[in-house]
Amino acid sequence: MTKSFFCVDAHTCGNPVRLVAGGGPVLNGANMSEKRQHFLREYDWIRTGLMFEPRGHDMMSGSILYPPHNPENDVAVLFIETSGCLPMCGHGTIGTITIAIEEGLVKPITPGIIRMEAPAGLVKIEYQQTGNKVTSVKLQNVPAYLAASNLEVECPDLGTLTFDVAYGGNFYAIIDPQKNFKGIEDFTGSQLISWSQVIRKRINQNHSFVHPLDPTINGCSHILWAGAPLDPTSTARNAVFYGDKAIDRSPCGTGTSARMAQWHAKGKLQKGDVFIHESIIGSKFTGKVEEVIQLNGMDAIIPSVEGWAKVFGYNTIKIDDDDPYAFGFQV
Numbered sequence: 298m299t300k301s302f303f304c305v306d307a308h309t310c311g312n313p314v315r316l317v318a319g320g321g322p323v324l325n326g327a328n329m330s331e332k333r334q335h336f337l338r339e340y341d342w343i344r345t346g347l348m349f350e351p352r353g354h355d356m357m358s359g360s361i362l363y364p365p366h367n368p369e370n371d372v373a374v375l376f377i378e379t380s381g382c383l384p385m386c387g388h389g390t391i392g393t394i395t396i397a398i399e400e401g402l403v404k405p406i407t408p409g410i411i412r413m414e415a416p417a418g419l420v421k422i423e424y425q426q427t428g429n430k431v432t433s434v435k436l437q438n439v440p441a442y443l444a445a446s447n448l449e450v451e452c453p454d455l456g457t458l459t460f461d462v463a464y465g466g467n468f469y470a471i472i473d474p475q476k477n478f479k480g481i482e483d484f485t486g487s488q489l490i491s492w493s494q495v496i497r498k499r500i501n502q503n504h505s506f507v508h509p510l511d512p513t514i515n516g517c518s519h520i521l522w523a524g525a526p527l528d529p530t531s532t533a534r535n536a537v538f539y540g541d542k543a544i545d546r547s548p549c550g551t552g553t554s555a556r557m558a559q560w561h562a563k564g565k566l567q568k569g570d571v572f573i574h575e576s577i578i579g580s581k582f583t584g585k586v587e588e589v590i591q592l593n594g595m596d597a598i599i600p601s602v603e604g605w606a607k608v609f610g611y612n613t614i615k616i617d618d619d620d621p622y623a624f625g626f627q628v
């Protein structure tokens with residue numbers, strides 16, 4: 298049997314977004330968190346087939362659109378990636394909204410504004426358009442908070458590293474410059490990837506991170522390595538590790554949100570402050586602390602993240618069950 302998926306490919310500040318506009322499965326559930334669980338139980342082969350090699354690659358990331366569950370909202374989104382189905386993805390949202398508007402896949406109730414249901418919660422979006430082109434997308438993310446600070450992990454070659462864990466739609470271990478790690482500028486992407494593979498396992502063996510309102514969101518999935526910005530007008534730079542071998546080419550929307558929550562908790566960022574985050578390739582997101590709130594008795598922020606995406610291709614992808622690599626592979 299052959300299954301076909303009509304995909305639109307884009308990149309957000311350098312990181313891929315493959316929007317599955319046709320061929321996605323019908324999912325059961327009263328919200329995107331429940332639909333995410335259904336997808337993971339029965340349809341994960343679609344994710345691995347479209348994201349892993351030979352149809353994708355280590356950094357591949359995408360989304361599938363669904364009708365909203367609340368008629369006040371415009372769209373619901375499932376994120377698919379080499380790493381799994383993320384509760385929330387910032388670069389994925391910026392790319393998905395750019396594609397959806399430019400290709401007419403979503404007709405917003407109010408032009409310029411989209412209320413998007415993600416598995417992690419409601420994300421409010423403003424976008425700018427010139428003619429048919431979307432020039433920027435600003436997302437107001439789900440609440441972000443510092444979950445733990447000053448934890449330690451043994452890292453191959455580097456020794457003991459101190460890290461914080463913050464939530465910005467996914468849980469991030471944030472490794473700031475310190476005695477045994479002076480910043481990402483001293484290392485190659487391959488070194489950061491091989492250390493991340495080891496320390497993420499160790500972190501999850503020794504600690505548990507669970508979202509207070511949705512226990513299906515758990516585990517430290519991403520490692521954010523910090524460094525000095527290339528452009529002195531930026532606030533900071535990062536290399537975010539995800540999946541098994543990926544470093545985000547964008548500045549990472551949920552990582553930027555997590556890092557702003559960490560900085561806010563440490564008194565380094567206040568309501569209204571702007572945080573310009575650079576990626577490993579120097580592309581930028583503009584973050585801002587929009588609100589300071591309480592989440593289940595914890596201090597949290599509502600972060601916003603703004604960036605751009607470019608649509609570059611239409612791709613009808615077949616998954617044929619006589620293909621030995623129908624469901625993809627990773628090396």
Ligand code: PYC
Binds near residue numbers: 545
């Ligand atoms: O932008 O949130 C993000 C993201 C997560 C993983 C890769 N990018």
